[in-house]
Amino acid sequence: MSKVEKPDYWQKDLVQGRDLRELTTLNLGPTHPATHGIFQNVLTLDGEIILETEQTIGYIHRAFEKLAERRPFYQITTLTDRMNYCSSPINNMGWHMTMEKLLGIELPKRVEYMRVIVMELARIADHIICNTIIGQDAGATTPFLYVYQWREKIYDIYEEICGARLTTNMGRIGGWERDFSELAWKRIRNIVDELPAGLKEFDSMLLRNRIFMDRTVNCGPIGGERALAYGFTGPNLRAAGVDYDVRVSDPYCSYQDFDFIVPIGTSGDTYDRFTVRQQEMKESVSIIRQALEKLDKLSDKTSIRADVPEWVLPPKEDVYSAMEPLIWHFKIVMGETEVPVGEVYHCVEGGNGELGFYLVSDGGRTPFRLHLRRPCYIYYQAYPEMIKGGMLSDAILTMSSMNVIAGELDA
Amino acid sequence: MPGFVVKAERDQLVKDRMAAFGEKVTAISQEADLVCIHVKKEAVHDLLKAMRDELGFAFLTTCCGMHFPGEAQEFGMVYHLHNMRAGHRIRIKCRTTANDLEYPTVTDLWPTANWMEREAWDFFGIKFKGHPNLKRILNMEDFPAFPMRKDYPLEDPTRQDKDDRYFGR
Helix, strand or coil, X not given: XXXXXXXXXXXXXXXXXXXXXXXXXXXXXXECHHHCCECEEEEEEECCEEEEEEEECCCCCCCHHHHHCCCCHHHCHHHXXXXXXXXXXXXXXXXXXXXXXXXXXXCCHHHHHHHHHHHHHHHHHHHHHHHHHHHHHCCCHHHHHHCHHHHHHHHHHHHHHHCCCCCXXXXXXXXXXXXXXXXXXXXXXXXXXXXXXXXXXXXXXXXXXXXXXXXXXXXXXXXXHHHHHCCCCHHHHHHCCCCCCHHHHCCCCCHHHCCCCCCCCCCCCHHHHHXXXXXXXXXXXXXXXXXXXXHHHCCCCCCCECCCCCCCCCCHHHHHHCHHHHHHHHHHHCCCCCCCEXXXXXXXXXCCXXXXXXXXXXXXXXXXXXXXXXXHHHHHHHHHHHHCCCEHHHHHHHHHHCCCCHHHHHC | CCCCCCHHHHHHHHHHHHHCCHHHEXXXXXXXXXXXXXXXXXXXXXXXXXXXXXXXXXXXXXXXXXXXXXXXXCEEEEEEEEEXXXXXXXXXXXXXXXXXXXXXXXXXXXXXXXXXXXXXXXXXXXXXXXXXXXXXXXXXXXXXXXXXXXXCCCCCCCCCCCCHHHHCC
């Protein structure tokens, strides 16, 4: 607290050389309902104005990078689930694609479009969580209760695809573990048909709501240049007016086949972050719709993986009746499949920014080193600068609009 | 640097600029996905500055520590830079020995390097000269080791089944 410089306007309040004002130190977190995760911010306040913030993170650090050095490659997927758990399928697919890049596996188009569908569903779920929580923190509880039903429906789809709702561990290196069921396809089609109306409802509740705008416009702003210097990516960077989207700049998983808009904001404040996410959800719905159309046009209606028996577990009945599948089953479970020596960096557009995997392989059974570029770990350090000089209540809104996910932050 | 040039031209631009560093750039290699520049530690700050200001690699994607036990140059830093206008990424590696673990900080070039370098300090014990707040970030303040070093055991040391030999090394 001693390092805080006294603001200029204090000079006016000096009475007989005595300083009548006092600073307050406030612990925002580590556990506080408004921080939506375990982060501590020690705020130095002058009344309600924030002068200085000291951040402490690492409360749920689980050493994923170290754990990954002792796990066969296919087991690392479960670690990625637990990073940004609001959109775990994107993390899963990002990891599979990193491995496919290292191994040089090319996937059939059908598999890639199925991945696109799941990743865009995850993006919608992620944005629903973030945007409804902005509403919640601004005092609008309705979206948090009503729009959340769409997230539930998306989780129902995950459940139908892989059996889990939150930590999905979905797909395998080289493709999918099984085809989507009829029910899963039906649910995907339903959500594409029904979600736009739900989003419109959400828009009509908050987008031009006077109270909401008063609370969020010019709250926690950051300019494009500053955002780039702080390593912002994802919706937060786009809200600051920089049209950087990994899906467009480094297309992966056939994103180049899709036609979509990258929405950008201008001032990088909470309102822009909110609107960019709102628009992105609509684009995601459109991408899913395009993917469904493309899948209908494909002559290939069955392939669910590339020809990589060394990475995808064979069907159980084959394991019991044939030799080759039995050998592969054993080798996969024991982590004995060959991996080339090499390094790759692969990134995907996660729910909150560029999620990167820097994988160094020395040919061993596990990665030699796996560095995870977690987007919110990188941009959360700009938080003190964004809330400095603002009100305490704005700090809460700014944090929820940045979509900082504790699991990813602390990895 | 012009916005859109073909990949070969972009790589050539980088190579031409790197020639000015003479023998401080020890190698330029094409790895599986990216061009990688190996640089000596005394020139890493100048090289990154040139990358940022002259070649348009204005975005620091990530930087992380590395540990290669048993090698003469035991520790390393890897920087991933991104030229967003040209859509060009590059990897820069800088290795050092175990008794010279101080790198120049790049927080003056990119404020975002602050936490990345703190992470490298926290997990590898790599120091950064000129860093404004070099202390542990994810581990507790009085943690007794640098846990991402390869000699730090992940498992309970009494366990017999997690021998390094079973992991192909």
